[in-house]
Amino acid sequence: MDPSRDEPDPRFTLANERTFLTWLSTSLALSAGGVAMAAVSADVFVPWMRTVLALTLVSLSALCAAMAYPRWRRVQRALRGGTPLPEPALAPLLGYGVAAVAVLAMVLILMSR
Template sequence: MISQDGGPPRGWRARVLGGGTEPDPRFTLANERTFLSWIRTSLALLAGGVAVEALTQQIFEPFVRTLLAVVLLVLGTLLAAGAFVRWLRIERSLRHSRPLPLPLIAPMLGLGAAIISVVLIIAIVQG
C-alpha cells in the first residue's frame, strides 16, 4: 500500500498491520470470516457461563456451578482476545508473504472444553 503522496504507508493502518503489500482481498475476507467465527464461539461461551450461573441452582452445588460459570466466562474472554491476536498475526503474514502462524486458540479451546467436561463428569457421578 502506498500513501497519498506516493511514499511508504503511514498512519495507524501501517502501524497495526506492519506494512507490507495489500494481499488478495479474498484472503483478507476469509481471515475476517474466521475471526468472526471465533467471536461467535466466544459469545456462545459467555452466554453459557451466564446461563449456568443463572439457571442451574437446582442441578449443581454452588461451588460446581460457580466453577463451571467462571471457566466458561474466562474461556470466552480469552477466546475473544485470542481471535483478535490471530486475525492480526494472519493479516501481517499475508502482507509479508510469510507462512501462516499456528493457531494457538484452538488448543486453548480444546483444553477449556476438556476442563468443563471433567467438572461435569465429576458433578454427575457425585450427584
C-alpha cells in the same frame, strides 16, 4: 514494483475476517454458557462447582474475544508479507478448556443421579 502484487488474494483476506468473526461467535457462546451455568438451580450441581464451571466458561470467553483481533492482525500481516501463517495458540487452550468443563459437568451430572 507493482503495488497490486503486495495485496493478498481477497478470498484469503475475507476468509481471515470470517475466522475472526467465528472466534467472536465462539466467545459469545462461551459467555452465554457461563451465564447459564451460573443460573442453574442449586439442586442440580454443588454451588461451588457451578461457580467454578461458570467462571471457567466466562474466562475462556474473555480470552477468546481478547485474542481474536491480534490473531487476525498476525494472519493478515503474514498474508501480506508472504510469510508462513502463525500457529493458532488459542485453539489448544480453548479446546482443552471446553473439554475440561464438559468432563466436570458430566461427572457432576452422574453424581447428582
